[in-house]
Amino acid sequence: MNKNKLNLTLFILIFFLSSCSRIYLGKKDYPDFNPELQANQLGEIVLPYEDGLRTTGQPKEYEWWYFDTKLDDGSIAVVYFWKINAIKDIYYIGVNYNKPDGTEYKKIKFFKSKDIFFSKDSCNVKYNNNLFIGNLDSYKIKIDPNDFDGFGLDINLESKISAYRPQDGIINAGEDYFAWLAAVPNGDVTGTLTYDNKQNNISGNGYHDHNWGNIELQKLFDNWLWFRGTVGQYTIIGYELNTISSRGGYSIPGIFIADSTGIIYENYGQNGIFTAKENLITDLYKSNNEPLFSKLKIITKDDFYLEIEGKEVIENLYLFDVNNIPLLPNLFQFSNIDPYYTRYKSKVKLELPNQESFEGEGVLEIMDLK
8 A cells, every 4th residue: 555545544544433433432422503603703704814724733623725617618627725633634635627528537645744835814825836825816726737647737716706604604513613615606717727748728617615624524414415606697605514413413504696796695504594305316325325315405585596406427436435445445334434425517596586597507516424
């Protein structure tokens, strides 16, 4: 097993074994998620430091900066810079590239701490010669072909929609939390893409968000559905996060609709948002998996309606099969843990209170952590 696979194996073992205390270490009671006690002190205006380094290096903290783009030729590229504080701090970049003809490239690359730089003042993340730098308005995202088998990106992302977070963007359960900032809900992408060491000019539509937390995701959530896309002039984000039973078993839905003038509508949590799911997924997951669905409907007390439907699987990743490590599934075969990450090319329908209706497309993400 090479060093990258060993590092990834250790991380997954730490992440899942420590998060499955009900199975392996005895039952533990956790503070509930309380819809009435969610942080709401920062105000509506997002500041550049909020997209900078937010974690402090304490054990179990993690943080990532995410970017995806749909290019004008129909290709989709995804980039994420991760940091994890574990027994040994772990830093890696993941890259996925999907072409319309089915061609795919994906890789996870690990980096040493001496090659890493972060800033607390703004998004300024450097892993060797790979960059994720910006100020909420403009970003430079660079993937070095020397680190990724001749695949590279040199992208400018210009935001068209102001940064957004629901309240403070932090989901609290006692001292435990998970945070999310949509730094660029929708932006214009230009630059170059290198594939097989051949460089081409590209343009398209892009999205960037930033997540961080201080406890394993499995200790907060069973699963989530999350969507981002465009419908005519509107930028759409819709989601449903479902907390584990020992956190109260809450559903946390949210909706965000904006255009070039600003936010048209946003709502979050237990505040007059109702969801329904359809299209049971029967062909992607193993038998341990709880029911998951590829269609999400969101309706609000203010008569905004979203209907999101996954149409084409872009990626379906059984998390214990990452990097083809056969040991991990065997270790967990007698548990109820069966984690998957799935992304769909999706269609979305938006209905406004005045009964105007629009259709568009985007990406639906399903994270199964159970």
